[in-house]
Amino acid sequence: MRLEYFQMIDAVTALDAQAKTIAASSVVPAQSPVFEGHFPGHPLVPGVLLTETMAQASGYLILALTGFTHMPFLMAVDKARFRDFVGPGAELEVKAALEHEGSGYAATKAKIVSDGKTICDAQLRFRTMPFPAGLDEQMRAQARRIGLTEAVR
Amino acid sequence: MSSTFDTVADIIAETADIPREDVTPESHAIDDLGIDSLAFLDIAFAIDKAFGIKLPLEQWTQEVNEGKAPAEEYFVLKNLVARIDELVAAKS
Numbered sequence: 001m002r003l004e005y006f007q008m009i010d011a012v013t014a015l016d017a018q019a020k021t022i023a024a025s026s027v028v029p030a031q032s033p034v035f036e037g038h039f040p041g042h043p044l045v046p047g048v049l050l051t052e053t054m055a056q057a058s059g060y061l062i063l064a065l066t067g068f069t070h071m072p073f074l075m076a077v078d079k080a081r082f083r084d085f086v087g088p089g090a091e092l093e094v095k096a097a098l099e100h101e102g103s104g105y106a107a108t109k110a111k112i113v114s115d116g117k118t119i120c121d122a123q124l125r126f127r128t129m130p131f132p133a134g135l136d137e138q139m140r141a142q143a144r145r146i147g148l149t150e151a152v153r
Numbered sequence: 154m155s156s157t158f159d160t161v162a163d164i165i166a167e168t169a170d171i172p173r174e175d176v177t178p179e180s181h182a183i184d185d186l187g188i189d190s191l192a193f194l195d196i197a198f199a200i201d202k203a204f205g206i207k208l209p210l211e212q213w214t215q216e217v218n219e220g221k222a223p224a225e226e227y228f229v230l231k232n233l234v235a236r237i238d239e240l241v242a243a244k245s
Contacts, residue, residue, distance in 0.1 A: 103210040
């Protein structure tokens with residue numbers, strides 16, 4: 001995880017195209033400027049960044065299932081629950097499942113588990129749009145970095 | 154009006170926070186009810202789930218943008234309801 005660069009996913013550990021699910025892993029960095037403010041002397045990963053982590057796992061799932069034809073942009077977060085704290089060094093399992101692929105949008109359910117405990121879960125929706133110029137290759141590069149390209153094969 | 158309309162009107166009223174009595178078969182979702190594209194995706198999600206269908210929004214938008222169909226064809230509620238009934242019938 002590189003919180004400051006919004007690189008929330010370290011590696012894709014499983015992708016099931018039939019079940020339309022993805023699993024990924026991330027390790028919270030030992031140090032980050034984020035922790036200087038959230039909170040001083042008591043570092044915790046902010047809920048918005050946990051939401052972003054669930055959104056990125058969902059987004060990579062949608063990219064994989066749709067063959068990188070459209071870019072998913074987060075448009076709705078429903079029923080988000082933050083059930084426990086995570087701090088520096090925590091190992092996260094990020095899971096997402098495609099609930100519905102609509103025309104121009106997609107819906108997922110996602111959760112983060114750490115040390116056997118559910119940290120958070122949410123229902124997410126994404127607007128799916130043609131890639132803005134140049135973003136297609138950027139996303140493919142990210143997909144290669146986290147092993148999504150290998151998992152699709 | 155049909156039960157399809159009632160379901161769609163309830164969805165629109167709840168999703169877009171519009172008084173239920175303002176939603177009529179003659180209402181234009183965009184021009185009369187002020188539903189924007191993002192809110193319409195929320196409504197489409199609820200309609201897809203309620204009826205077990207997939208509203209072809211991208212196709213409709215393309216047809217309207219290319220002048221092949223008037224927006225009223227899909228966004229006046231009585232017409233939207235007719236399209237939904239067609240999709241439900243095609244499913245069975």
